[in-house]
Amino acid sequence: DKPLVVGKFQFRSRLFTGTGKYTTFDLMRDSLAASGCEVTTVAVRRERLIDSEGRNLLDYLDLKRYTILPNTAGCFNAEDAIRHARLARELLTNLENPGADWVKLECLADKKTLLPDPIDTLKATEQLVKEGFQVLVYTSDDPVLAKRLKDAGAASVMPAGSPIGSGQGVLNPNNIRIILEYLKAGDPDYPVIIDAGVGTASDVAAAMELGCDGVLLNTAIASAKDPVRMAWAMRYACEAGRMASLSGRIPKKLYATASSPIDGMIAPTSRHS
Amino acid sequence: DKPLVVGKFQFRSRLFTGTGKYTTFDLMRDSLAASGCEVTTVAVRRERLIDSEGRNLLDYLDLKRYTILPNTAGCFNAEDAIRHARLARELLTNLENPGADWVKLECLADKKTLLPDPIDTLKATEQLVKEGFQVLVYTSDDPVLAKRLKDAGAASVMPAGSPIGSGQGVLNPNNIRIILEYLKAGDPDYPVIIDAGVGTASDVAAAMELGCDGVLLNTAIASAKDPVRMAWAMRYACEAGRMASLSGRIPKKLYATASSPIDGMIAPTSRHS
């Protein structure tokens, strides 16, 4: 299998993790290791980066092992998100960390749903691209907005499968199919990464089988009863879904000898290679 | 994780494979190896065991590596199925193969749908149990019939997720949940194995997440465009689903801060251990 390419970065693992909500830094470290991830995302807002005892989350991550993907979680408008993206660049530049070059943009609408705001998300993307950031942009599964974000220069569009922390998986596979059709037309390697909503292993496999290039998740591991074991589950599920998407699955039929497939024909990504 | 126990047998892998529909014996061998299975099922009807060139399928399997699970595929009533189970026992006894002790019972209704016949399936189960077989019985997802088959002495009940070769996965998770509730009441290690209908990796993961003890599949690998790669996908998906089922997944919510979970509470098998 070829590597996942996002802008100037290349990875073998297609599972990105988050660093929030773990009960201890040790548990976070063990879970990240179990997940096999090469990228982990870190919120750069001060109240998220520094815990109540004054400890900096970055001090508990092996920065040689993981590429840090800074994110703007907790920002509720374009200005705030842009400011924190710049802050992240400065911070990681000082650490001589390659993550200084990219950012996961989150412009959220409110604290209740943590859904992304489409207008400010687009505005911030345009500005950050102008400033030379490689922008990985969290968005809804609206295909037209996804296309506009790619057109604005985003290095990767990251549609939500369902609301952050909701554990519902990909609620609308059809929108993801249209997003893939839009964004990969004439550009088959453009990375589309499902971000948010995953609850369990089969959700990850199903997202990959749709033809997505990766999955980013946090709560599903961090808030499981056994995060380390769930991290292993997610790692295998991501591999499984990726390989299945490349293997040319059998069509769905009412029964095996029925004359017509049910919906196998719309699978957009039987990229048998 | 503890091993899967079916009657007198114990296995680490929870993925059982079939041996039908491969274009060549070599492809079959490579796919089985990739799947990591320890059990593979073989149809004992003459026309299935011996190919058009007179070659016996068993000669192409590493009998030291795999436990052979003989099956009665192609039998359309109890008598025929019983006769072929006895034939299988004789055949495998002569080969000094441990698979002589068990059988996967298939009593099918017709060639069009390959759905199991409930009446003859129960009748054959009763007879074969009497004759000392360890019966793994293929059945529909009817929870009451599943319970009757266990009561008749089946070593494992194997409900179909969907019709053989249909690639639709588990169509009715609720029936599987009730089967698990029925069959594992006071007997949590009784093995329930999804047999038939799986199409892709996420189907296997989802079946395991319901709390099933294993998955048996054939067409999904053998008829994929790239069977070896799909076998790897299924192997990882089975591991992923098993681990996820043991990890205590997060509840489903409309959004993360919504007050009520959606259906997390009915997950019957968050067997956090």
Add this chain to the structure above:
Amino acid sequence: DKPLVVGKFQFRSRLFTGTGKYTTFDLMRDSLAASGCEVTTVAVRRERLIDSEGRNLLDYLDLKRYTILPNTAGCFNAEDAIRHARLARELLTNLENPGADWVKLECLADKKTLLPDPIDTLKATEQLVKEGFQVLVYTSDDPVLAKRLKDAGAASVMPAGSPIGSGQGVLNPNNIRIILEYLKAGDPDYPVIIDAGVGTASDVAAAMELGCDGVLLNTAIASAKDPVRMAWAMRYACEAGRMASLSGRIPKKLYATASSPIDGMIAPTSRHS
């Protein structure tokens, strides 16, 4: 539209109701009237027919308006069900009610799930057909058992959409599709009636759109907060689903100009007439 024919009976309404669980007889009467049903089913077990004040449910039904369909609810084996079917015949014969000629057979497995027992259901069907009953038989959605019940002489096969009182609608439309294919092959007017599991109006419409000939429900009306209004909803939904099934719906597509339909082609019953 042609009438629904079940054995010697003919009806314009395709919605059958039950008479259980209403808080008062008046509410039952008003709800039945609102539903537009011509058939209502009555449990003949003494503890269900006669309430705690000694009142007989039949005295509160307009026997001129409704055809009574006696049922064997509360019977947990073939013998008990057969006995109550005979009792029903005697009772309704004495009342000179045409419902004496038919019976809705329920042979249940246990009080917890109220799922039908396949073995005793088939046995009782065979016996009651022999005794001249027109048997409408409640069963699971197992297509092979459904076929066996028709072959045994049942006047109508009534598969459950989901467990009695569960409110989940038709959980496995594919099984219903196969049942319709099996039972209507060469016999397009053979009545298949969804019995049990309906929760709301769209469930009824969807069941009819699959090509079923009618729907029987009870809890969804009787236990709604406003039973009379829900009865109206069910009446309209049954009409709506029936007409839609006759109108040749548009195919499902990813979007309107997509080249391939998604699953429109498997709709078994676009009986445009």
Add this chain to the structure above:
Amino acid sequence: DKPLVVGKFQFRSRLFTGTGKYTTFDLMRDSLAASGCEVTTVAVRRERLIDSEGRNLLDYLDLKRYTILPNTAGCFNAEDAIRHARLARELLTNLENPGADWVKLECLADKKTLLPDPIDTLKATEQLVKEGFQVLVYTSDDPVLAKRLKDAGAASVMPAGSPIGSGQGVLNPNNIRIILEYLKAGDPDYPVIIDAGVGTASDVAAAMELGCDGVLLNTAIASAKDPVRMAWAMRYACEAGRMASLSGRIPKKLYATASSPIDGMIAPTSRHS
């Protein structure tokens, strides 16, 4: 039941129809009559309003019976949509038709998917509200954009169930639930109308059961094999779904005596009244 109120308008019927795609004007007239609609929407782009023989669609509608809702179908940016909204106002003012006061805004992204463009849709809404239009705005099911459109002054937000003409019904009920939560908070009568994607009667009923205030559809009737009969089906389904949403449905359970409901508790709109 109380009437549907949209801005200054009041209606008893909650089903809005379109006027496109009919093979003849007569069939359109009969279908509209059968649907029981009081509102029908008409595209004001010249190539849609005037047919190849020079006939004006409006001449074939009973303008006393129906309130005309002009729409901007065929417009692919804000400017074009605004221009056509103004044109509609002029046209209907000249006809002394009350429909002069409102407009259904469609700003589409492309001809292939007919998905709405979020940015131009918001921009055009702001402008048209400024010009005194009552704007009913077609949008995706993105809850945040829906909220922004209401905040911009839209008289009704009309989320797509699925792409125009796709016949898939409401693909993501959870987004619709969140939209209803957002838009009806403190304003329970604010009208949310599902626009686009409906394929058959149960789709309409299900949309209403979610708590939506109405449904607008066109292709599902116009392109059915029997449009007049399908129009009747949709009429009844809309009534059925509305009444069901007011009737307090039973909760979903694994089986009736199971201890926990499955997801009944999240039904946002058991507006028992």
